[in-house]
Amino acid sequence: MRRILSIGLAVVLLAGVVIALLRGHGSSHRTTTVHGVIGSEKEAFFADPAVRKAFARDGLTVEVDSAGSRQIATSVDLSRYDFAFPSSAPAADRIQQQRHVTARYAPFASPMAIATFQPIADLLAGAGVAKRQGPVWTFDVSRYLGLVARHTRWDRLPHNTAYPVRRDVLVSTTDPRSSNSAAMYLAIASYVANGDAVVRGAAEERRVLPTLTGLFVDQGYTDNTTEGPFADYLSLGMGKAPLVCVYEAQFVDAAVRNLLKAGMVLMYPTPTVQSRHTLIPFDDGGDRVGRLLTSDPELQRLAALHGFRTADPARFAAVTADHHVPVRTDLIDVVDTPSYDTLEHLLAGVAKAYG
Amino acid sequence: MRTWRLAAVAGALSLVAACTGGGDGDSGGRGGTVRILAGSELADMRPILDQAEKDIGVTVKVDYTGTLAGVQQVLDGSAGRGHDAIWFSSNRYLALHPAAQSRLGPSVKIMSSPVLLGLRASAAHRLGWDRTRPTWAAISAAAAAGKFTYGMTNPVSSNSGFSALVGVAAALSGTGSALDAPAVERVAPSLRGFFSAQRITSGSSGWLSDTYAADPGRADGLVNYESVLLTLNAAHRLPEPLTLVYPADGVVTADYPLTRLSSASQRASEALRSLTDYLRRPAVQRRVMTLTHRRPAVPEVRPGAEFGAQPPELPFPARPEAADALIDAYFNRLRRPARTVYVLDVSGSMRGARLAALKAALAALTGADTSLSGRFQRFHDREQVTLLPFSSTPRRPATYVLPATGSAATLARIRADTEKLTAGGSTAIYESLEQAYSAIGTSSATDRITSIVLMSDGESNQGDSFADFRSWYGRQPLALRRIPVFAILFGESATSEMNALAALTRGRTFDARLQSLSAVFGEIRGYQ
Numbered sequence: 035m036r037r038i039l040s041i042g043l044a045v046v047l048l049a050g051v052v053i054a055l056l057r058g059h060g061s062s063h064r065t066t067t068v069h070g071v072i073g074s075e076k077e078a079f080f081a082d083p084a085v086r087k088a089f090a091r092d093g094l095t096v097e098v099d100s101a102g103s104r105q106i107a108t109s110v111d112l113s114r115y116d117f118a119f120p121s122s123a124p125a126a127d128r129i130q131q132q133r134h135v136t137a138r139y140a141p142f143a144s145p146m147a148i149a150t151f152q153p154i155a156d157l158l159a160g161a162g163v164a165k166r167q168g169p170v171w172t173f174d175v176s177r178y179l180g181l182v183a184r185h186t187r188w189d190r191l192p193h194n195t196a197y198p199v200r201r202d203v204l205v206s207t208t209d210p211r212s213s214n215s216a217a218m219y220l221a222i223a224s225y226v227a228n229g230d231a232v233v234r235g236a237a238e239e240r241r242v243l244p245t246l247t248g249l250f251v252d253q254g255y256t257d258n259t260t261e262g263p264f265a266d267y268l269s270l271g272m273g274k275a276p277l278v279c280v281y282e283a284q285f286v287d288a289a290v291r292n293l294l295k296a297g298m299v300l301m302y303p304t305p306t307v308q309s310r311h312t313l314i315p316f317d318d319g320g321d322r323v324g325r326l327l328t329s330d331p332e333l334q335r336l337a338a339l340h341g342f343r344t345a346d347p348a349r350f351a352a353v354t355a356d357h358h359v360p361v362r363t364d365l366i367d368v369v370d371t372p373s374y375d376t377l378e379h380l381l382a383g384v385a386k387a388y389g
Numbered sequence: 390m391r392t393w394r395l396a397a398v399a400g401a402l403s404l405v406a407a408c409t410g411g412g413d414g415d416s417g418g419r420g421g422t423v424r425i426l427a428g429s430e431l432a433d434m435r436p437i438l439d440q441a442e443k444d445i446g447v448t449v450k451v452d453y454t455g456t457l458a459g460v461q462q463v464l465d466g467s468a469g470r471g472h473d474a475i476w477f478s479s480n481r482y483l484a485l486h487p488a489a490q491s492r493l494g495p496s497v498k499i500m501s502s503p504v505l506l507g508l509r510a511s512a513a514h515r516l517g518w519d520r521t522r523p524t525w526a527a528i529s530a531a532a533a534a535g536k537f538t539y540g541m542t543n544p545v546s547s548n549s550g551f552s553a554l555v556g557v558a559a560a561l562s563g564t565g566s567a568l569d570a571p572a573v574e575r576v577a578p579s580l581r582g583f584f585s586a587q588r589i590t591s592g593s594s595g596w597l598s599d600t601y602a603a604d605p606g607r608a609d610g611l612v613n614y615e616s617v618l619l620t621l622n623a624a625h626r627l628p629e630p631l632t633l634v635y636p637a638d639g640v641v642t643a644d645y646p647l648t649r650l651s652s653a654s655q656r657a658s659e660a661l662r663s664l665t666d667y668l669r670r671p672a673v674q675r676r677v678m679t680l681t682h683r684r685p686a687v688p689e690v691r692p693g694a695e696f697g698a699q700p701p702e703l704p705f706p707a708r709p710e711a712a713d714a715l716i717d718a719y720f721n722r723l724r725r726p727a728r729t730v731y732v733l734d735v736s737g738s739m740r741g742a743r744l745a746a747l748k749a750a751l752a753a754l755t756g757a758d759t760s761l762s763g764r765f766q767r768f769h770d771r772e773q774v775t776l777l778p779f780s781s782t783p784r785r786p787a788t789y790v791l792p793a794t795g796s797a798a799t800l801a802r803i804r805a806d807t808e809k810l811t812a813g814g815s816t817a818i819y820e821s822l823e824q825a826y827s828a829i830g831t832s833s834a835t836d837r838i839t840s841i842v843l844m845s846d847g848e849s850n851q852g853d854s855f856a857d858f859r860s861w862y863g864r865q866p867l868a869l870r871r872i873p874v875f876a877i878l879f880g881e882s883a884t885s886e887m888n889a890l891a892a893l894t895r896g897r898t899f900d901a902r903l904q905s906l907s908a909v910f911g912e913i914r915g916y917q
Binding site: 074099100101109185187188199200201202204209211212248250251252253254255256257258259261262265266268269270271273274275288293295388389 | 481484485490491493494495496497498501560563564565566567568638639642644646658684685686687688689698699700701702703704705706707708709710
């Protein structure tokens with residue numbers, strides 16, 4: 035009896051599907067699934083139901099895998115995907131070269147920033163490294179490199195009662211061997227260590243490498259995705275991570291989601307670099323995703339809500355004003371990242387020091 | 390690219406199959422299945438994972454293993470056969486190995502627990518550490534002066550021991566940056582002071598905690614995860630609660646990254662993503678905190694009142710040679726050396742393959758095994774090893790003391806003597822065990838960390854019975870009764886009697902019927 039019933043149920047179901055197929059045929063309501071590989075810091079954006087809905091309105095379902103941007107440019111099998119969406123322009127350049135693609139979309143960007151806490155900001159202000167201009171904090175990379183060169187410990191900073199910890203003053207980063215945010219941080223430090231000039235050529239690479247190596251290796255173990263240290267920042271606080279290198283977008287996103295606690299401070303390194311999230315399409319599906327991200331007003335609005343800077347600065351300004359995040363709306367001290375090859379040489383040099 | 394119509398047809402077909410009872414294959418449910426290789430201490434997450442299956446339909450299958458065994462399986466790729474993800478207390482040691490980079494996908498931290506010192510309340514009060522947080526230097530000085538004793542796990546078998554070793558070394562180095570090999574040399578003398586107070590060692594955090602709870606007179610406290618210390622207190626298993634001592638200069642914190650293996654299928658990856666999202670839901674995080682006493686990993690959930698303020702995090706070495714130098718120093722120079730009596734059955738039933746397996750297992754400990762685990766599990770410098778073969782009666786014991794340096798000749802002698810073992814006669818387990826205890830004697834029972842390994846492939850059929858042994862054991866002085874017997878189940882071992890023996894002496898049984906004798910001998914090294 036049960037078996038007859040279940041066969042009957044199956045027939046009804048199948049009939050329903052056939053009717054749906056017939057009705058669906060010829061209508062414009064077709065959904066295309068597009069697969070992409072993205073830098074992990076955009077995972078939350080693509081998982082956002084509002085973003086999925088916005089794509090669905092244009093008949094797209096976007097499925098993504100996340101990976102480190104350097105992995106996307108080097109080790110990920112891109113033939114499985116319709117687009118790649120690394121978090122930096124150099125990684126995108128590399129993918130374009132390898133895959134012989136000319137199209138690219140840069141729908142949003144985010145400058146590198148430093149997440150810290152009020153007592154640490156005050157302490158660094160006393161040491162001449164941090165400065166408050168209006169509501170916005172800046173972080174002087176050149177002076178910071180000076181502290182690092184002298185292996186200055188937190189408990190050796192003058193008048194330090196707030197954070198007397200026997201650790202070197204070091205910005206926490208991710209693993210430079212796998213993660214884009216660490217590579218962007220390296221780009222900033224390399225510019226300053228090179229006498230305020232973008233590093234070019236073997237001689238300059240050799241000159242700045244010893245400075246760069248210590249910034250990473252002396253930290254000891256580092257996480258391999260940008261979520262790791264920022265999650266520690268949000269949940270564990272000052273003890274674990276007094277200074278964390280982040281994308282500005284991560285901090286703004288946390289503010290929008292109401293995850294920031296009192297005393298959490300965003301600082302802008304001077305100079306800084308922009309992480310330009312760049313989409314490389316491999317076929318029509320990928321191209322549609324790139325076009326929509328760049329031109330669809332709803333997707334641009336959602337990107338701003340996730341903390342990214344989009345083509346229209348007013349959107350980002352509105353989001354940060356709504357959520358009272360003191361950001362630097364006009365980024366002035368932005369420098370270029372080194373070329374892909376130079377960046378790779380520097381990262382390889384640092385990787386070698388890990389042994 | 391594919392259209393929804395194709396998907397709809399596939400869906401309809403599978404529904405048809407399901408309805409007509411034809412879907413015997415991998416159905417898995419909508420939520421899918423995730424197979425995880427996990428550290429043994431994560432067994433306490435089972436209720437949360439069972440609830441996950443009810444709430445989101447993801448089935449979670451877990452195989453538990455020790456830290457070092459897990460590292461080995463990831464590095465040689467065997468973890469990926471049969472597993473989609475790994476979940477240990479930390480990936481830090483694993484990540485030091487270049488081979489790990491390509492094996493591991495993204496990871497998400499689920500919770501955290503710093504490694505701390507828990508001291509009985511009266512001892513903590515006596516030292517003033519219930520009022521102010523001491524530095525690691527103060528803790529080491531007090532340990533060296535004999536002002537307190539503690540138990541700690543073996544740093545290669547268990548992450549809590551390794552975290553403590555790294556933490557105390559990093560703090561004592563005073564440089565403020567991650568340890569390198571020369572820094573390990575500089576801090577060695579102070580480290581020796583700290584480790585002179587260690588009374589109990591263990592291959593796992595759980596066994597350490599159970600052993601301590603069963604006999605809290607053996608030490609003043611434990612170095613262990615905050616969660617383990619809080620769990621002991623919450624269960625009221627101790628006559629005196631432990632005061633949690635948070636070293637002022639920092640700790641090493643376990644952060645439990647649930648990590649995808651790069652070999653995982655798309656389906657398993659999606660199920661894993663649902664699972665990690667679920668585990669990080671604030672309501673679930675609150676349940677994890679209450680159930681396991683680990684700290685939440687999401688900012689929406691505030692740690693409860695039982696947790697002290699989060700101490701600073703000490704840097705963890707970034708270079709494999711620094712970690713290895715630290716581990717080598719611990720075993721060969723810093724720790725209180727081990728004394729082990731191996732009570733080895735060479736009765737007639739051991740003839741042939743079994744005796745060969747025993748010889749191979751012992752040879753591996755003399756340096757024949759050059760793998761990662763073999764390197765850390767061999768007999769270490771300064772260690773005392775006694776081989777006590779037996780059949781109808783105990784044979785003549787042979788004792789070897791490895792010198793502080795240049796132990797190759799002694800290791801070769803152990804290996805050569807092992808090779809000469811022959812099998813024959815019947816099985817006098819308990820008479821031989823009594824002989825082992827007597828050989829250790831009471832005079833020097835506390836200058837080393839002492840234990841007995843019993844390997845027999847059958848029941849005792851000669852001399853004393855287990856009941857005789859039990860009454861003999863009851864008459865021995867406390868120092869001898871605190872020497873545990875690690876009994877190996879092998880061949881036709883009397884399982885229940887071996888379990889009773891392990892319970893009596895507060896040892897453990899190890900099963901060599903499902904894995905090789907070499908693997909078991911290696912695992913027991915964590916407890917010596």
